[in-house]
Amino acid sequence: MKDLIINTINERMDEFFKLSSWLYEHPELGEKEFxxxxxxxxxxxxxxxxxxxxxxxxxxxxxxxxxxxxxxxHIALFCEYDALPQIxxxxxxxLISAMSVGAAVGLKKILEKIGxxxxxxxxxxxxxxxxxxxxxxxxxxxxxTAAMMAHPNVITEESGESLALTALKFEFFGKAAHAAAMPxxxxxxxxxxxLLFNGVNALxxxxxxxxxxxxxxTDGGVAPNIVPDYGAARFYLRSKDKDTLASVIEKVxxxxxxxxxxxxxxxxxxxxxxxYDNLRTNRSLSGLFTxxxxxxxxxxxxxxxxxxxxxxxxxxxxxxxxxxxxxxVGKGELVIHTKEFADCTVTEQGRETLFKGACALAMTAYxxxxxxxxxxxxxxxxxxxxxxE
Numbered sequence: 518m519k520d521l522i523i524n525t526i527n528e529r530m531d532e533f534f535k536l537s538s539w540l541y542e543h544p545e546l547g548e549k550e551f552x553x554x555x556x557x558x559x560x561x562x563x564x565x566x567x568x569x570x571x572x573x574x575x576x577x578x579x580x581x582x583x584x585x586x587x588x589x590x591h592i593a594l595f596c597e598y599d600a601l602p603q604i605x606x607x608x609x610x611x612l613i614s615a616m617s618v619g620a621a622v623g624l625k626k627i628l629e630k631i632g633x634x635x636x637x638x639x640x641x642x643x644x645x646x647x648x649x650x651x652x653x654x655x656x657x658x659x660x661x662t663a664a665m666m667a668h669p670n671v672i673t674e675e676s677g678e679s680l681a682l683t684a685l686k687f688e689f690f691g692k693a694a695h696a697a698a699m700p701x702x703x704x705x706x707x708x709x710x711x712l713l714f715n716g717v718n719a720l721x722x723x724x725x726x727x728x729x730x731x732x733x734x735t736d737g738g739v740a741p742n743i744v745p746d747y748g749a750a751r752f753y754l755r756s757k758d759k760d761t762l763a764s765v766i767e768k769v770x771x772x773x774x775x776x777x778x779x780x781x782x783x784x785x786x787x788x789x790x791x792x793y794d795n796l797r798t799n800r801s802l803s804g805l806f807t808x809x810x811x812x813x814x815x816x817x818x819x820x821x822x823x824x825x826x827x828x829x830x831x832x833x834x835x836x837x838x839x840x841x842x843x844x845x846v847g848k849g850e851l852v853i854h855t856k857e858f859a860d861c862t863v864t865e866q867g868r869e870t871l872f873k874g875a876c877a878l879a880m881t882a883y884x885x886x887x888x889x890x891x892x893x894x895x896x897x898x899x900x901x902x903x904x905x906e
Contacts, residue, residue, distance in 0.1 A: 518631070518887075522623040522879045523813075530872055533619045536560065537871060538863045540611035544600030547642030550577045553598035557614060557639055564622060566637075573655050575648055579639040580657075583625050587632030590662035590892060592882045593837070594620055594637045595830065597666075599644050607859040608644065609669035609846075612871050616667050616844075619875030624882055633886040636661075640829070647791045647829030653836045663802055663838045663885055663895060666830060667874035669862060670843035671851045673810070676803045677821025679796035679828045679841075680729065680755040681762045686789040687713055687773050691782040693746040703744030707737045709782040710748035716772030717752070728765055729755040729825070748782075751789055755827055758795055796824065796831035797902050799838035801894040802881070806842055809880040813873050817845075838899040840881075844874045 526533075536556070543552055554570070554577040561581035562568045570579045596614040601607045621637050628635070638657070640649045658664060689710055694703030717730055724730075732752035738745030754769060756762040773784045798821070807818055830841050846866045851858050861867055885891055 518627055519880050519883060521627060522883060523876050525626045526619045526623040526872065526875050526879065529619070529622060530868070533615045533871060533875065534868050536618060537611045537615035537867070540598055540614060541606050541859065541863050544605040545598070546602060547599040547645040548575065548577055550598050550641050553577070553614075554579055554639055554641070557596055557598065557618065560618060561621070561637065564625065566621070573652055573657065575641060577639070577641040578648060580636055581621070582634060582636040583621070583628060584634035585628035585630070585632040589631070589633030590886045591634045591636065591660060592885060593658060593661050593664035594635060594878060595649070595664070595666040596637060596639045597643045598639070599642050601644060601854060604854065604856050605859045606862060607854045607856060609853070609858065609862050610643065612669045612862050612867060612874070613666060615871050616874035616878060619871065620878035620882065623875065623879040627883070631883065631887050635882065643829055645790055647793050647832065649829040650791050650793060650832035653832045658833055658837045661837045662892060663799070664830070664833050665802070665806070665840050665878055665881060667878055668841060668843050669867070669870050669874075670845055671849060671853060672819055672843070673815055673817060673845035674819045674843040675807055675821045676798040676840040676842040677796070678757065678798065678824030679826055679831050680727070680757060680824055681759050681795040681831065682753055682755045682793040682827035683762060683766055684788055684790035684792070685752050685754060685766070685769070686787050687750045687752070688785045689748045689776070689782040690785070691744065691746045691748070691780065694744045696742045696744050700744060704746070704781045705744050706748035706782050707745040709776040709780040709784070710734055710737060710750050712776035712779055713750060713773050716775055717769060720768055720772060724765055724768070725756070725761060727757040728761065729753070730765070730769065757824070793827040793829050794831040794835050796828060796839070796841060797834040798840055799895055799898055801891070801898045802838050802885070803840045803842065805884045805891065806840055806877055806881045809877045809884070810842070810873065812880070813876055815873060838895045844870045846870050
């Protein structure tokens, strides 16, 4: 049966690679991926999937489902299709979409025989607003057996960890005055922003080593001879787990309170993007994927490296068993989130990555759907991870 999956995907690789290349040539930013969402959802509709567009209030989100007549496990796959500003698909989301499309087409061929259901979620804005997290909150993945996606990378790695992330905006409100004639009448909001940065820098030596705090100043005044009455900064705060992150958030907020006290400015704190949870890889599910990748001829699969970034499938991993493995494009000198990486996705190496990822995803879904023993192992591991937090 796995040979049938592989052959089906191989026979249609020209279509899948063409889809990936089209996404590469037409990059769209998060929640503005109108053409990409239309292309992908239209493809699934033409393949006989039941398609819902604009799901959960997001215009560029969709889901495409297909099931056999026999009931069975429900597997989720993901398409990502938002690009990076000025770079395009430097994170390889065009390949991610094509891999999930290929996997879904390969699985559809056999669902009537093995039963079960697959649903492909089109999830916009992974780089910014993390729509998967909102879908998870709204119950999109309730009752599903497992959720999977594969991500292109410099090297091939097993699914591992990611950092929880909160995006905070700090706005300071002061009082304008002539900076030379009457500075004593002003309250400098920019000074408050700078003091916040100084406080955060002093805080760094008193947080765990996995914590990351990085920010930018977005507003700092309009002219040197006017005391700035408004200043603003945006920060990403990250940690391996949500509890540690919550503690760090409170410490950074106290830095802002200190800046208020020292300058007389008032501060307003808000979230400018959605929160990302840490990724909890289901090792049982990951083992199946790794075995299938090896069966496809992948010789060098690295153990999961320490998570240093943040991904919105982390939120999904707190609701259902999840894997997020990395498939190497075979160029060790590449750096992800660059134009060079984006260009590599449309080479023969990118095509090979697409094929391996699509086949391994579909083969792993097949393993789960057809084995009650594997379903039990995956479910029990997930329950243990729930109680350990």
